[in-house]
Amino acid sequence: MTRIFSIVMVRAFPAEEGTWVWWVRYGIVVVISWTFAVWINRRYTDKRSFESLGLTFDGLAMKDFFVGLILSGLMVGIVFTILLISGLLGIQEISWTDSRIPPILEILLFFLGIGLAVGWSEELVFRGYLLQNLRDGIGIFWAVAIMSIYYGIVHMSNPNSTWLAGVIISIFGFLRIFPWLRTGQLWLGMGMHAGWNFLQGPIFGFGVSGYSTQFLIRQKVLGPDWITGGSFGPEAGIVVLPALLVGLVAVYLWTAKREHTPWIQEIRRPPKLR
8 A cells, every 4th residue: 555655646746855845745655554554453453442552642742742852852962063073074054955935834844744754653653553562462571672673674774774773773763662661652752753853854964864855054974974874864873872862861851750651560560470
């Protein structure tokens, strides 16, 4: 279904890779096809509600989502600042160029495509359906370990990927899982994912997991790829590790008073008798 829908969208809306049209088109394809696939399987295979994946929508969900956006901005800012003050990044220009529509509208469309659409779809599939069904089958420890590693492996097929990118994105996989562990909901992770993709690409000018975008800050990374991530983006370099640590600590602190979450349930689970 995804393949057929993608072919239809490509023919209906041809676009150069990296433009807002390309990303919005991609976003529409993944949101509709992945959401439909998860809904069908959750409803008719698992016999459970779509909402049970961690999609309870209330005031706290909105707070979590926007905190996730802010936190991702802090994380990208840390990476950018480290590279800048260490001389591994040079700023060439700050302007939104090559736009055929009002820049503010184009930036919003990038946010909808590369941010919200990808954040919703990947969190729904990876941290929603796959992780939680694995948890039900083999337990939370192995589910988290397998899905973290699998997330890294999947991204190794992206353009300009390396083995180091796979390793670091596996660590990123745990950061993506951690908000669900701490809240039992997907909203905080969706906000972090949407904000990270949008800010590192269209705003700060980095590659987004190997893919290009238009950007506000035209910059060039100058150091070795194993530090900076090169054309793949910061996720392929060790420069991102301090930001990952900040993200984990911030999520822990923001969710410190949550109860009845997968994290708390696992801690309070009585040990198995041999």
